[in-house]
Amino acid sequence: MKLPEALRLSPEKAPYVFLSPFVLLFAVFGLFPLLFSLYLAFQTWEPTNGLGAMTYVGFENYRFALQDEWFWKSLKNTAWLAIASGVPQHVVAIPLAVFIHSSFKRLRNGVVGAYFMPYITSTVAIAILFSSLFSTDYGLINVGIQAMANVPGLGWLMPADPIDWLGDPGNIKPAIAMLVFWRFVGFNVVLYLAALQTIPKDIYEAATMDGAGRLQQFFFITLPSLKPMIFFGVTLSVIGGLQLFEEPFILTGGRGGSDQAGMTTAIYLYRMAFDFNDFGAASAMSWLLFIVVGVLTWLTNIAFRSPRSSV
Amino acid sequence: MQPVKPRLPGLVGMLLAALTASSALAQQTLTIAAFPAVDDIVRAAIPQWKRLHPNVEIKVVSRQFSDHHTAMTTALSTSFYLPDVMALEVGYVGRFAQGGGLDDLSRAPYNIGQFAPRYVPYAIAQATNRKGAVVAAPTDIGPGTLLYRIDILEKAGLTQADLTRSWDSFVDSGAKIKASTGSYLMAHARDMKDILIRTGIQPGEGLYFDDQSDVLVNTPRFVRAFELARKVRQLKLDAKVSAWSNEWSEGFKRGTISTQLTGAWLAGHLNNWLAPGTKGQWRAAQLPEGAYAAYGGTFFAIARGSPKEHKQLAWEFIQLMTLNRDVQINAFRTQDAFPALIETYDDPFFDQPIEFLGGQKARLGWREAARKITAVTVHKQDAFADEVINTELDKVLDRGKDIATALADAQRLLARRAHR
Numbered sequence: 001m002k003l004p005e006a007l008r009l010s011p012e013k014a015p016y017v018f019l020s021p022f023v024l025l026f027a028v029f030g031l032f033p034l035l036f037s038l039y040l041a042f043q044t045w046e047p048t049n050g051l052g053a054m055t056y057v058g059f060e061n062y063r064f065a066l067q068d069e070w071f072w073k074s075l076k077n078t079a080w081l082a083i084a085s086g087v088p089q090h091v092v093a094i095p096l097a098v099f100i101h102s103s104f105k106r107l108r109n110g111v112v113g114a115y116f117m118p119y120i121t122s123t124v125a126i127a128i129l130f131s132s133l134f135s136t137d138y139g140l141i142n143v144g145i146q147a148m149a150n151v152p153g154l155g156w157l158m159p160a161d162p163i164d165w166l167g168d169p170g171n172i173k174p175a176i177a178m179l180v181f182w183r184f185v186g187f188n189v190v191l192y193l194a195a196l197q198t199i200p201k202d203i204y205e206a207a208t209m210d211g212a213g214r215l216q217q218f219f220f221i222t223l224p225s226l227k228p229m230i231f232f233g234v235t236l237s238v239i240g241g242l243q244l245f246e247e248p249f250i251l252t253g254g255r256g257g258s259d260q261a262g263m264t265t266a267i268y269l270y271r272m273a274f275d276f277n278d279f280g281a282a283s284a285m286s287w288l289l290f291i292v293v294g295v296l297t298w299l300t301n302i303a304f305r306s307p308r309s310s311v
Numbered sequence: 312m313q314p315v316k317p318r319l320p321g322l323v324g325m326l327l328a329a330l331t332a333s334s335a336l337a338q339q340t341l342t343i344a345a346f347p348a349v350d351d352i353v354r355a356a357i358p359q360w361k362r363l364h365p366n367v368e369i370k371v372v373s374r375q376f377s378d379h380h381t382a383m384t385t386a387l388s389t390s391f392y393l394p395d396v397m398a399l400e401v402g403y404v405g406r407f408a409q410g411g412g413l414d415d416l417s418r419a420p421y422n423i424g425q426f427a428p429r430y431v432p433y434a435i436a437q438a439t440n441r442k443g444a445v446v447a448a449p450t451d452i453g454p455g456t457l458l459y460r461i462d463i464l465e466k467a468g469l470t471q472a473d474l475t476r477s478w479d480s481f482v483d484s485g486a487k488i489k490a491s492t493g494s495y496l497m498a499h500a501r502d503m504k505d506i507l508i509r510t511g512i513q514p515g516e517g518l519y520f521d522d523q524s525d526v527l528v529n530t531p532r533f534v535r536a537f538e539l540a541r542k543v544r545q546l547k548l549d550a551k552v553s554a555w556s557n558e559w560s561e562g563f564k565r566g567t568i569s570t571q572l573t574g575a576w577l578a579g580h581l582n583n584w585l586a587p588g589t590k591g592q593w594r595a596a597q598l599p600e601g602a603y604a605a606y607g608g609t610f611f612a613i614a615r616g617s618p619k620e621h622k623q624l625a626w627e628f629i630q631l632m633t634l635n636r637d638v639q640i641n642a643f644r645t646q647d648a649f650p651a652l653i654e655t656y657d658d659p660f661f662d663q664p665i666e667f668l669g670g671q672k673a674r675l676g677w678r679e680a681a682r683k684i685t686a687v688t689v690h691k692q693d694a695f696a697d698e699v700i701n702t703e704l705d706k707v708l709d710r711g712k713d714i715a716t717a718l719a720d721a722q723r724l725l726a727r728r729a730h731r
Contacts, residue, residue, distance in 0.1 A: 044731075046691075047388035048412035050616060064731065069724060167551075168709070255698075258705050274381070276695045277406065278731065 041283035061284035071285060073260060074268040075292070080173055081248070081264060082241030085180035089188050089237060090230065096185075097192035098222060112193065115186030127250035130179050134165035134251075141165070166251060169261035176248045176262055183247070184240070188233050195229035196222070231304040238300055242293045245270070265289050340368040341624055344394035346379040349450075349609055352632075352642040353398075359638060360631055367624060376400070387412040390616035395625040401437055401608040404447050405689030408440035414613045414622070415444035421613075421626050423448060426634055434651045436686030438610055441522070447610035448633045451648035453574030454680040455506065455604035457596045458581070460494075460589070461669065463569040467491040471596050474570065478507065478539055481599040485548040485570075494569040496548040498559055500540040504704055506572050507536035509687065510602040517688035519696035524729040528700065529722040537707055537714045544708045560585045572598065574606030575677040579647035582667040590666065595673040603683040609648070649677065692728045699724050 009017060041061055043054040065071050096115075104111050118126065133140050142162045149158035165175045199222065207217050245266035248256070256263025256271070263271075265285065273282035343353050350373035357369050372394060374382055380403050386393045387407065399407065407413055416423040416438075423445050427435050434449035459474060467488045474484050485496030497503060508518065511532055515522050527533075543549050550568055552558040562568035563586035571577060578595065581587075598604065611629045613622060632638055639655045642648040650656070656678050664670040690696075703721045706712040 046410040048384060048407045048410040050388060050390050050412060053410070064727075067727070169705075258709070259702055274384075275698075277691065281731075 037283040037286055040279050041287055042280075044280045047277065047279060057280065061280045062288070064281050065285045065288055068281075070260065070263075070268060071265070071288075074256075074263050074265040077173065077260070077262065078242055078244060078264045078266075081177055081180065081244055082238065084173065084177040085184075085244075086234075086237040086241045088181050089185050090233060092181075093185050093188035093233075094192055094223075094226065094230075097189045097196060098218065100189065101193055101196045112186075112190060115189050117186065118183045119187045123246045123250065126179070126183065127247070130175075130251065131166070134175055136162050136164045136167065139165070167258060169257065169259035172248075172252065172257040172262040176251055179247050179251065180241075180244065184237070188237075191229055191233050192226060195226050199225045227304065231300070234304070235297055235300050238296050239293055242289065242296065339364075339366050339624075340370050341396065341621060341628055342370045342372060342394040343396045343398070343628070344372045344374070344379065344383065345398040346374060346376045346400075348646050348648065349398045352450075352638075352646055352648060355641060355645065356632060356635075356638045359635065360628065363627070363631070364624070369628070383407075387614060387616070390614075393614045393617040395613070395617050395621045396628055397612050397614065398450075399447055399610045399612055401605070401610065402694075404438055404610045404612070405693065406691065407612070408438065408444070408446045408689065409691045412615055413446040414615050415446065416448060416613070416626075417443070417445040420623060426630075429634060429653055431651050431653060431681050431684075433605060433681075433684040433686040434608060434610075437605075437608065437689075439686075441688070447612035448629050449608060449610050449651035450633045450639075451609045451642065452651050452681060453576055453605055453607035454649060454677045454684060455572065455598050455602070455606050456575050456578075456673075456677060456680065457570060457572055457598050458577060458593055459570040459596065460566060460592050461594045462592045463488060463492050463494050463566060471594065475596050475599045477600045478503075482539060482542055482546070482548065485543065486546050488569050489546070489548055492569070494567050495550040495562070496543065497570055497572070498550050498552050498554060498562060498568050500543040500549045500551075500708055501701060501704060502549075502554070502572050503543060504536045504540040504700075506598065506602060506604055507539060508533055508700075509604045510600075512685075512687055515688075517690050517693075519693060519700070519725060520690040520729055522688070524690065526722050526725045526729055528696070528725060529718045533700075533718055534714060537704060537718065540704060541707055541714070564588060566592075575649055575673070575680075576607070576647050578665065578667060578673065591669045593668050594671055595668055595676060597676060597680060603680050603685070605684050605686075608651070649681065690729075692725065692731070695728060696721075696725055 040054075042056060042058060044057045044060070045054045047053075100108060100111055132138075136142065142165075145158055145163065149155045149160075163171055165171050203221055204217055207221055212220070243266055244264045248262040248264055249267050249270075251257075252262045252267075254267075256267050260268075266289070269282045269285040269289070272285065273279045345353055350371050353369070353371050360367070360369055373379075379398075380400065383397050383399065383403070387410075414421070423435075427445075430449050431452055434452050435445065438447040438449060439445050457474065459471070464470070464474070464484075467484070468491070469484050469487060474481050482496070488494055488496055512518065516527060519526065519528060521527055550558070550562050552562060552568075559568070563571075563581060566589065575595070577585075578593065581593065582590065611632055613625050613629070617625065634652060636652065636655050636658075639650040639652045640658050640660060643650050643655070643658075644660060661674045661678055662672055663674070665673050699721050703712070703717040707714055707717050
């Protein structure tokens, strides 16, 4: 059964027709907002006046953003959180992946699945869970700390009063970092497990013949072989860490917490636009953040491209 | 077969009539966007509207409070999906009044000026921007009041006068309450700062900025508010819980929070769901030291970009909601929506005792307060200023930051934004 001539696609047009759903969606939800925010970054706009109410102000929004104390504060918060949640992800994920790779045979998929679970769980569900875990008086985390304080020999390490995790500016960042770490460590484990499977077994066999121990094998075979994947994983962590929004947004009730201690740059520019009504400055800040992300990604690239490496 | 014949033309006629009627209705549907409680008030007024305009349907689009206001902001900025009438909470009226997205009701064809004396003066002033445009009509207001637990007060050997004589005596009473009953004076020291910065505002001044966008934060008004809040914290008189949190409602249920500075409407919330078990133990008083302040309020507005052919009807609908005595009183009786229409103030409902407040005729006091409240000029950076002041207060309360330094820091931050 053949289609009538009128319905048949010519080979020249077919690629465009098949591409069009993506191109269309990308243009509407990807490209247009991007260009619109670039345009807005050079305008001052009272949004409730309608789209016609924009006035061109040149680089004024950028000048304002660069001199804004809270913008710098948010960048510092973001850097703190990116490092405190990003570095442990990899430091824990690599040995964990090696351990799972070598020690689990039949249970492997189940174990990996357990670690991967947080990554695919809805952020809202996680936030509700962690808000109650972090609760000052009844939260499980504080109950756990209290229980440890009663263990002989450990008591002096534990604080006497329950910790106000989400109310005290000093504790908000560690609380967020813990959540982000917990959420993404499994994702990195999966990355490294995939890379571990590509390392040929005979290298390890040769090393064993030469008398190398497990630790030496890890540092001289496994780690160098993982380097391309580490580069990939670290790049994703840098980009994700700098754009951190959902977890701190929900844990701090959308406000950034006491003393804005949990206010990342992404949260601040969201608030600039929707709470403080300044879409122009918010757009300018988003482009400044983009530059920071770009520069740091480039630096990561340089850091991983040593002369001996094949990356 | 016989009976069918005469019926047929009748059926066709009915069908035709129904068709024409529905097409006429389709042309005349007024869309009202509102949030909970206000949506019910609007729905309750539909029968009265139908008597005036039998051919005009009312369609209520209801969203949650913040969703509603986000949707209205988006609709105004793009001029798409604008309702014919939108309900707005007072904070958003101030924000939207800065721009030109809402119709000026003081001009033709609306001419709200002729009705202005019938509204509570401060409410109509809240809807008036600096250029004199009236961007919304008030429907309900929130006169400020001091709710307190009479049983706790009596246990501490105090009277209402001890609480309200001055702010200092209010705090001193709190210390006695804490010592003799263990209850906190208030939920959060911030609550008292919020009311104190709203009292003693001079004409031409706003809350944080004056007419010329000069910052007013480093003034005695703020110093006193911060000092008293700090005293409350130092004497451990506040429970350190924020309004609408679980701990807050638990504090009311268990009687660990003995007073609340709030809008009159909170009495209804306490009765309905926050702490129904404490019925009869609460009383209402005027705010301490003769302060009068507004807590919330609802308005109706017409967007500049809404369908032109409906504007006259939209205005008539707003008049029904805000200027009709029965509609206003009904909303007061059923939803605790305190009327903005002055001529309702002689209604017998005001004289009725409130069971939750131990039979107190508290509405009389709230009515008096409503007349004495003055409106505060709104500035477009008020939302940001709120955030900055609360942050600095947190630093003073939690980390012992010096008040003068805190206010100077806030002043500097706000000055940079004032003219944006």
